[in-house]
Amino acid sequence: MRKHLFSILFLVAAGAIWWASISSTVRNPYADNDNPVIVTSGYVPYTLLKELAGDSVNVLMLLPPGAEPHAFEPTPGALVMLQHADAFVYVSDELEPWAADLAKSVGQKTRVLALAQSFPKTGDPHVWMDPQQAELMAYELSELLADIAPQHRSVTDKNYSKLADELDQLDKDFQTQLANCQSREVVHIGHLAFGNLAQKYNLQLTALAGTSHNGEHSAKKLAALVKQIKQNNIHTIFTEDTLSPRLAQAVAQETGAQILPLYPIEHISKDDFNNNVTYAELMRRNLESLKRGLQCQA
Ligand SMILES: [Zn+2]
Numbered sequence: 001m002r003k004h005l006f007s008i009l010f011l012v013a014a015g016a017i018w019w020a021s022i023s024s025t026v027r028n029p030y031a032d033n034d035n036p037v038i039v040t041s042g043y044v045p046y047t048l049l050k051e052l053a054g055d056s057v058n059v060l061m062l063l064p065p066g067a068e069p070h071a072f073e074p075t076p077g078a079l080v081m082l083q084h085a086d087a088f089v090y091v092s093d094e095l096e097p098w099a100a101d102l103a104k105s106v107g108q109k110t111r112v113l114a115l116a117q118s119f120p121k122t123g124d125p126h127v128w129m130d131p132q133q134a135e136l137m138a139y140e141l142s143e144l145l146a147d148i149a150p151q152h153r154s155v156t157d158k159n160y161s162k163l164a165d166e167l168d169q170l171d172k173d174f175q176t177q178l179a180n181c182q183s184r185e186v187v188h189i190g191h192l193a194f195g196n197l198a199q200k201y202n203l204q205l206t207a208l209a210g211t212s213h214n215g216e217h218s219a220k221k222l223a224a225l226v227k228q229i230k231q232n233n234i235h236t237i238f239t240e241d242t243l244s245p246r247l248a249q250a251v252a253q254e255t256g257a258q259i260l261p262l263y264p265i266e267h268i269s270k271d272d273f274n275n276n277v278t279y280a281e282l283m284r285r286n287l288e289s290l291k292r293g294l295q296c297q298a
Contacts, residue, residue, distance in 0.1 A: 030084055031058040036148045039082055041090035041099040042069045043268040044128050045115060047279050048138045049089070052159045053145055056152035060085070062099075065273035066242055069266045070191075070211075072098050079105055086148050087111040089141070095125035095266070111148070115140055124195030124211055126264060131171040133196070134279060138163050166280050174201050174287055182295035187229055187257075189248040190240040193264040197286070203294075208247075222251070229255040236293030238262045242269055260289040 031037050037058045040046040046061040053059065062078050063069055079102065082088050088106055090099035092114055103112045115137045116127045128134040142160040146153050178201045186198060191209040198205035206228065208221060229237065234257060239248035241261045248259050263282040272282070290296070 030060060030081055033058070036086040037084065038087045038089060038144075038148070039085040040088075041096050042266045043273075044091060044134075044265055044279065045089045045137070045141065047265075047277075048134070048163070049141050049145075050276065051163050051278060052138060052142055052156055053149070053152070054155060054159065056149050056155065057145065062102075063267060065268050065270045067267060069096065069264075072096070074098060074102060078102060082106045082110055085110050087113060087144060089113045089115060089144070091127070091137075091266075092116045092119075092125055094121075111144070113140065113144055122196055122199065124192055126193040126211075126266065127196055128265060128279070129194055129197035130200045131167045131174070131280075131283060135164050135167040138167070170280055170283055170287075174283075177287060177291055177298055178203070178294070178296055180297045181291075183232075183234065184294065185228075185232060185234055186238060186290070186294070187225060187234055187236075188238045188240075188262065189225075189251055189259075190238070190243055190262070191264075193240070193266070194262060203290075222247075226251060226254050229257055235295070236260055238289065238293060240264055242267055258293075260293045262286050262289055 035056060035058050037060065038049060039060045039062060040049060042063040043061065046059055049057070049059045060081065062074055063072055082102060083106060088103060088110055090096050090103065093100040095116070100114070103114070106112060116125070116133070119127050119133065119136070128137060138160060142156055145156045149156070184203050186194065186203050186205045188194060188205060188207045190207060192207040192211045194205055194207070197203070206225060208225060228234070229251070234255075237248060237251055237255075237257045238260055239245060239262070241263055245259070251257065252259050263285055265279060265282050268277070
């Protein structure tokens with residue numbers, strides 16, 4: 001029995017020595033190449049990183065396409081994935097409490113970056129809805145890439161400057177194209193994801209639910225919205241592309257308003273994910289919906 005135990009201990013020790021000897025050269029199981037691995041919480045850091053890094057970094061997203069972003073429950077495998085990653089990026093503790101919890105357990109090897117943690121608090125954690133804030137997030141990501149993949153710095157810098165120009169233009173287009181509209185009332189049958197956008201471009205937003213999808217939306221709030229739509233002669237209501245359309249359809253039926261989509265970008269439909277639709281493209285869809293819905297003149 002004693003001899004048997006000794007054999008087992010010997011095998012364990014030999015295995016540990018063997019693992020230690022090769023682990024520094026072992027390829028990351030979450031990548032099929034030797035490039036660094038960065039894991040993101042949801043789609044905003046994911047798409048910005050892809051644009052900045054191109055193929056020089058493996059970017060992985062924890063939130064599956066179509067999943068709810070605020071109260072997401074990561075699988076046990078997520079922590080193992082994070083422990084193998086060079087960095088974990090999320091937006092903020094307020095937006096993704098689950099990501100903040102995960103970040104506490106990633107281990108020393110993995111850098112953690114909460115992109116918008118130091119941004120001014122506006123009561124709506126969807127900070128990227130202001131393209132200038134998205135640009136700040138992209139800048140932080142470019143600095144992270146410079147640390148993690150310094151050999152690709154010239155490409156990353158070039159991509160950052162192209163993206164920054166694109167976001168500046170996007171901001172200007174929102175300002176000019178939403179300047180002259182029949183209505184400035186945005187009634188959103190969804191969660192409070194567009195508060196920063198409304199504030200930036202001088203729109204009046206009413207959202208059915210709070211800042212997360214689990215935020216309360218009572219029958220009373222719904223009735224108040226229907227009343228507001230009828231009283232103010234509002235022609236358009238907005239909904240979120242990945243939410244069930246039933247509630248918006250019921251409001252539309254009751255009020256005669258048309259339904260147009262808005263894209264919170266933090267989560268993404270499977271089709272848009274597969275097509276690598278960018279932040280700026282989704283924001284341009286938002287601009288088109290708002291222009292149509294609020295009857296803006298270019
Ligand atoms: Zn949200």
